[in-house]
Amino acid sequence: MSQAIDLMVAGMGFVFVFLIILVFATLLMSKLVHRFGPPEPVAPARTPRARPSAPSSVDPDTAEAIKKAIAQYRSRHKK
Amino acid sequence: MSQAIDLMVAGMGFVFVFLIILVFATLLMSKLVHRFGPPEPVAPARTPRARPSAPSSVDPDTAEAIKKAIAQYRSRHKK
Amino acid sequence: MSQAIDLMVAGMGFVFVFLIILVFATLLMSKLVHRFGPPEPVAPARTPRARPSAPSSVDPDTAEAIKKAIAQYRSRHKK
Amino acid sequence: MTLWTGSGLFNMELGQVIMIAIGLLLLFLAIRKGFEPLLLVPIGFGGILANIPEAGLALTAAENAIHFALKSDTTQVLAALAAPLDVAYQAGQAITPELKEAFKVAVKEASYSDMAMANAIAQDFGYGNGMLYNFYSVVIGSTIGPLVIFMGVGAMTDFGPLLANPKTMLLGAAAQFGIFGTVLGAALLDWLGILDFTILEAAAVGIIGGADGPTSIYVSSVLAPHLLGAIAVSAYAYMAMVPMIQPPIMKALTSQKERAIKMSQLRPVSKKEKIVFPLVVLIAVVLFLPDAAPLLGMFCFGNLMRECGVVERLSDTAQNALINITTIFLGLSVGSKLMADKFLDAQTLGILGLGIVAFAVGTACGVLMAKLMNRFTKEAINPLIGSAGVSAVPMAARVSNKVGLEANPQNFLLMHAMGPNVAGVIGSAVAAGVMIKLLS
Amino acid sequence: MTLWTGSGLFNMELGQVIMIAIGLLLLFLAIRKGFEPLLLVPIGFGGILANIPEAGLALTAAENAIHFALKSDTTQVLAALAAPLDVAYQAGQAITPELKEAFKVAVKEASYSDMAMANAIAQDFGYGNGMLYNFYSVVIGSTIGPLVIFMGVGAMTDFGPLLANPKTMLLGAAAQFGIFGTVLGAALLDWLGILDFTILEAAAVGIIGGADGPTSIYVSSVLAPHLLGAIAVSAYAYMAMVPMIQPPIMKALTSQKERAIKMSQLRPVSKKEKIVFPLVVLIAVVLFLPDAAPLLGMFCFGNLMRECGVVERLSDTAQNALINITTIFLGLSVGSKLMADKFLDAQTLGILGLGIVAFAVGTACGVLMAKLMNRFTKEAINPLIGSAGVSAVPMAARVSNKVGLEANPQNFLLMHAMGPNVAGVIGSAVAAGVMIKLLS
Amino acid sequence: MTLWTGSGLFNMELGQVIMIAIGLLLLFLAIRKGFEPLLLVPIGFGGILANIPEAGLALTAAENAIHFALKSDTTQVLAALAAPLDVAYQAGQAITPELKEAFKVAVKEASYSDMAMANAIAQDFGYGNGMLYNFYSVVIGSTIGPLVIFMGVGAMTDFGPLLANPKTMLLGAAAQFGIFGTVLGAALLDWLGILDFTILEAAAVGIIGGADGPTSIYVSSVLAPHLLGAIAVSAYAYMAMVPMIQPPIMKALTSQKERAIKMSQLRPVSKKEKIVFPLVVLIAVVLFLPDAAPLLGMFCFGNLMRECGVVERLSDTAQNALINITTIFLGLSVGSKLMADKFLDAQTLGILGLGIVAFAVGTACGVLMAKLMNRFTKEAINPLIGSAGVSAVPMAARVSNKVGLEANPQNFLLMHAMGPNVAGVIGSAVAAGVMIKLLS
Ligand code: NA
Ligand code: NA
Ligand code: NA
Numbered sequence A, B, C: 001m002s003q004a005i006d007l008m009v010a011g012m013g014f015v016f017v018f019l020i021i022l023v024f025a026t027l028l029m030s031k032l033v034h035r036f037g038p039p040e041p042v043a044p045a046r047t048p049r050a051r052p053s054a055p056s057s058v059d060p061d062t063a064e065a066i067k068k069a070i071a072q073y074r075s076r077h078k079k
Numbered sequence D, E, F: 001m002t003l004w005t006g007s008g009l010f011n012m013e014l015g016q017v018i019m020i021a022i023g024l025l026l027l028f029l030a031i032r033k034g035f036e037p038l039l040l041v042p043i044g045f046g047g048i049l050a051n052i053p054e055a056g057l058a059l060t061a062a063e064n065a066i067h068f069a070l071k072s073d074t075t076q077v078l079a080a081l082a083a084p085l086d087v088a089y090q091a092g093q094a095i096t097p098e099l100k101e102a103f104k105v106a107v108k109e110a111s112y113s114d115m116a117m118a119n120a121i122a123q124d125f126g127y128g129n130g131m132l133y134n135f136y137s138v139v140i141g142s143t144i145g146p147l148v149i150f151m152g153v154g155a156m157t158d159f160g161p162l163l164a165n166p167k168t169m170l171l172g173a174a175a176q177f178g179i180f181g182t183v184l185g186a187a188l189l190d191w192l193g194i195l196d197f198t199i200l201e202a203a204a205v206g207i208i209g210g211a212d213g214p215t216s217i218y219v220s221s222v223l224a225p226h227l228l229g230a231i232a233v234s235a236y237a238y239m240a241m242v243p244m245i246q247p248p249i250m251k252a253l254t255s256q257k258e259r260a261i262k263m264s265q266l267r268p269v270s271k272k273e274k275i276v277f278p279l280v281v282l283i284a285v286v287l288f289l290p291d292a293a294p295l296l297g298m299f300c301f302g303n304l305m306r307e308c309g310v311v312e313r314l315s316d317t318a319q320n321a322l323i324n325i326t327t328i329f330l331g332l333s334v335g336s337k338l339m340a341d342k343f344l345d346a347q348t349l350g351i352l353g354l355g356i357v358a359f360a361v362g363t364a365c366g367v368l369m370a371k372l373m374n375r376f377t378k379e380a381i382n383p384l385i386g387s388a389g390v391s392a393v394p395m396a397a398r399v400s401n402k403v404g405l406e407a408n409p410q411n412f413l414l415m416h417a418m419g420p421n422v423a424g425v426i427g428s429a430v431a432a433g434v435m436i437k438l439l440s
Helices: A002-036 A060-076 B002-036 B060-076 C002-036 C060-076 D014-032 D037-050 D061-072 D075-085 D097-109 D112-124 D131-141 D144-156 D160-164 D166-174 D177-191 D199-210 D213-223 D225-240 D242-253 D271-288 D290-308 D312-319 D321-335 D346-376 D383-390 D395-407 D414-439 E014-032 E037-050 E061-072 E075-085 E097-109 E112-124 E131-141 E144-156 E160-164 E166-174 E177-191 E199-210 E213-223 E225-240 E242-253 E271-288 E290-308 E312-319 E321-335 E346-376 E383-390 E395-407 E414-439 F014-032 F037-050 F061-072 F075-085 F097-109 F112-124 F131-141 F144-156 F160-164 F166-174 F177-191 F199-210 F213-223 F225-240 F242-253 F271-288 F290-308 F312-319 F321-335 F346-376 F383-390 F395-407 F414-439
Strands: none
Touching (some): A002 D160, B002 E177, B002 E199, B002 E414, C002 F166, C002 F177, C002 F199, D014 D225, D037 D225, D037 D321, D037 E290, D061 D075, D075 D097, D112 F112, D131 D321, D144 D321, D160 D414, D166 D346, D166 D383, D177 D346, D177 D414, D199 D213, D199 D225, D225 D321, D225 D346, D242 D346, D242 D383, D242 D395, D271 D290, D271 F014, D290 D312, D290 F037, D290 F131, D312 D321, D312 F037, D312 F321, D321 E312, D321 E321, D346 D383, D395 D414, E014 E225, E037 E225, E037 F290, E061 E075, E061 E097, E061 E112, E075 E097, E075 E112, E112 F112, E131 E213, E131 E321, E144 E290, E144 E312, E144 E321, E160 E166, E160 E271, E166 E414, E177 E346, E177 E414, E199 E213, E199 E225, E199 E346, E213 E225, E225 E321, E225 E346, E242 E346, E242 E383, E242 E395, E290 E312, E312 E321, E321 F321, E346 E383, E383 E395, E395 E414, F014 F037, F037 F225, F061 F075, F061 F097, F131 F144, F131 F321, F144 F290, F144 F321, F166 F346, F166 F383, F166 F414, F177 F199, F177 F346, F177 F414, F199 F213, F199 F414, F213 F290, F213 F414, F225 F346, F242 F346, F242 F395, F271 F290, F290 F312, F290 F414, F312 F321, F346 F383, F346 F414, F383 F395, F395 F414
């Protein structure tokens, strides 16, 4: 029981310390990047863990366009 | 030799028993699924071991349509 | 030191012998293929180590065509 | 005859019937209810395979040899195996129930070298490791499986929302109270004499509160491999139930007004920040918690591949072929730990019970932390994004968004909740590192 | 000098020349004639690699050490290896042809532990396992390769036609007579003193009649690994020759009228039936034949991934990246068993001869069973679909269709033949389970 | 307390700081400067991971056990490990700096069997192999990684330009003087007493001149594994710098007129020639250099899969999923060899210095050979294509083309340079085979 309490105190303490340090490190990093980095076009935030836009895959818009194309093609070239 | 005969008798017997049981189990399963399952749109039988319609791949129709599109595109946009 | 010299002599010697043999073997092979092989349509030399034209991927031309198609499609079907 | 006495029907034990039913239940939940199907389909199927009587798919060569030798009175095999396992047995001695028990205990307690020797002897007699045991030792025993999954998850994670608002990382820290609260709960059950949990087992159970599959599997494989099956099933099942578990807690702890708080739009984040961030995390790990290095190292590596823009081939493979292959075998391997004699145990019930406590505590602490932060920060923080700190990416962030929309139809919290959500992944990996450091 | 005495030309033996020619022949058949190229290209290439003189790519570290030590009179290495292999030899003793023979026999008969020790000693002396040996032990020795292929095949298989007409499963049962008839044939050759086959070898040879690559490799790796090369080559070669082997038999056993029988269209099969079917097969395996669990378990798992609709990522990977990677290494590994001293043997000729008998018997029994069933069933069954019961998916079903079209241009049997065709896969996996159960 | 004394900050050594900085530098070069990012991103990241204090990710179980036992005075563990490692130590004895040194030396010099035993003992005490060590032993220790990469490279290589003009193979031969010249250079440094290089080490260093990543990794893993990190980093870094290293040398050795030589267009090459060519190379390996069989065998296998046209599935996987997966783990594994105490050494400086010499010599010899050939051949040969013989595919061929265009804007040398370029791959694999044959 006392082991578990010790583990909790040490664990939560460490998790907080670590992430607080990380907050400051991140803020510092962003500042440094903005100061020293040349300006660059900025990407808007995307949904995390989203499917990658794999180069080999066809995106929904394309798929839609293709579908239309096929439909037209088929209607024109009835076998 | 006698071992081989034993193996054949046991083996063919078991294969038949197993597959006959499987026939009845499958018939029963289909009946149960139809009785208790809500009606659903039915898929027609496809060719087994066919290439999966991988989401990332382009099916033959599409490919054909695309080819035409490219041909048209190229003939219009000669560099 | 003498080991290194021996290694160099043996090594360079062997590399040359091997590749010279390979030159002659290749010339012989090409001759045999042309003599005994039935004529076939010839493929032009491609860039080595190029990306394979993976069946699942869309080639640049297609991509371009698709992009145009999408642009047209979108301009026509404004939501 | 051999066919009949060797059939499943002849040898089936009640525990196996129950476990097969549980496997089918997991498949049902995964396929019909959509409960984390990518993992629960392989786990459920693996669970069924592991409980096929006489097949021994989840057993080592030595365990298979002992099973069949005990059954068929092959005393010579037993005598050969008795030596490295330190069981008192001579060839020719009668096979008593005590002997069976002695072998069972010996296998459980054998050291690495003794077990290796026993397996080699069993292989000399023609017995082999079961298929699932092989999968388990390659994928989980070596810890490679969860780490590769974590790399893939890193390659799928966008830290943009977190970088735009780094202080939401604290929400990901607070929610880890779910982990340590559960450790405390398990220790309490042990102290009250209700269930037995060593501190190692309690820590492994607690990791369920991290709401992160690969972290759970990694930690339990290190601290308490015999509980891995129950812990992984519990973790994935509750992750799938996040949309049911979290909303009542979130609503109970917040007022309508708090839930309706609108947050200001996130600033755009530059590509360069995204590239450097995984390296910042890595350096923090280097400096402060080397024991989190395998988990967070692979995670950051995956994320760096994603963001650096020059290794798209690799990033793509890490997110697709590689993670899929690993998931298949990881799932089957976890399933191999669903054997009746190891799973059907009061501890499993305790783990399932504590698991839901873990999620609830984590959710509550995340929300409370957000309320606390809201007092001290200039920009308003909607407390609903606190619950996303448990991780369960991206489900928990979607729950935050949904509950937020209920309170205020113009209130889109998804992006804001993504920050604490991915911070929760880092937070639980850190907690995992601490527990491994202190306990192993 | 070392370069010359170590070159292939200096050390080439006749057997190796022949085996390299056989490897080139397999490549020719695969590339020009389209004989199962996915397997025969890697097998043929692996066969060439395995027979490169002095390279020892298919040998263990111990075998390589013995080879070079015998050649260069390094008696110290030989003495060290003699101990675990139980060869009577002291350092410094002369190297006689008898000694060479003694080492050869000792390596063949060494137990698992002894071999492991000999390999460790060889590695201490700086020798290593050959590349192909490593591939073999990881992919086939562990049985993982054929099982992964089987999982992929499961993920590519549509049981729809079988579910629409389950009684065609009996055709898949009847065709397995090809397996057991061949076992009988091998035993007969042994009994007549023409060739030597133990019952294990006879069973392994028989599995060729299953007309299923991964099943053949799995069974022969368990029952008779030394015959694996010949069995796999034979199985794949005859599978490629199905369009030549089957039609004459089919026509001889059926009348023109029977061949022209039109079968009624198959009923549509619901998604749910397809999802439940692999689980029904699995439960049947659990209850009746645990020894078929690895093969059929992985097969059903692949099929469940395909049909359940919620793990498309995994199903896709199982059908593409994973099965392709495994096929490459499986083929090379099978090739490693095409070494001259193991392959160039009267047994191989026997295996090639019996293989075609196996296919012919299986085809005939399938057709006869279909004729028999046609008498008792209400709906007409075209006996031509019986031949598809040997499996060889989907070639055999196409042959049924083609022969059917010859008899009646309106008669499309493809879908009807697919039922027995996939039933043949199950049937031969069951037969494999029975043989492993009874013999090992 | 444990958290602090176990933290990186508390235990960090200067060497580790430097190595982490080097890792970050490699990442910078790869990401910002585009230096062979596919390899240098994983290598750099692996290098950082390998140097995390106390994490022991690149160490064996035994090394980890020794490290922690020495640190915490666990004399019982030390005593148990002392036995197989042949260190004079009894439980309870004091831990002196000499003892630490003795263990370090013992680990370095332990035989394969002794190390295996020490690892088993360490695992009995609960220590495990580090993650990167596991990757290394699976991917590089087994030699499988570089061979699979080589197969993939084979599947990506088009021998068309070489087949159209086979005599350019001689350029690929001449450029291998870069390898052997560097061996000589290393031996010279040793002879002069400036640095210590055994002949094995010199040969491993020389292979950098092959300008081929997988060949370098393969050869150094066989001949001098302790130098693998420095050699691989050097090879990839200089390959990335080919556009800077080569042009001055090329210009210095050729006149403006020579550089402006136009070469006649290459003849078209038939499909059949391309299919047969890898088999021709394979047969040459069989006959003349069995020790090049693993490398060139896998290379030819990949190329045959590419050209034969009947196994596109496999070829595609070999060029994508499989090579990408292998690259990820190969890179991390190479990174595991960037540990401070092994990398920060005068030898590494020597390797970096010799590496650039290797490239320069190879380039020069290729150009000079081309000039020589130009005298004797009917058709003109532009000497600029000689530099492409070092391999570094396709960078070196592009450099030839670029320098050619500078001299004559109508002069397209890319295709002509591709011949010697791929011949350089074969040439360095042959050189690798010769060195392995003569030295191991
Ligand atoms: Na978490
Ligand atoms: Na079959
Ligand atoms: Na080269």
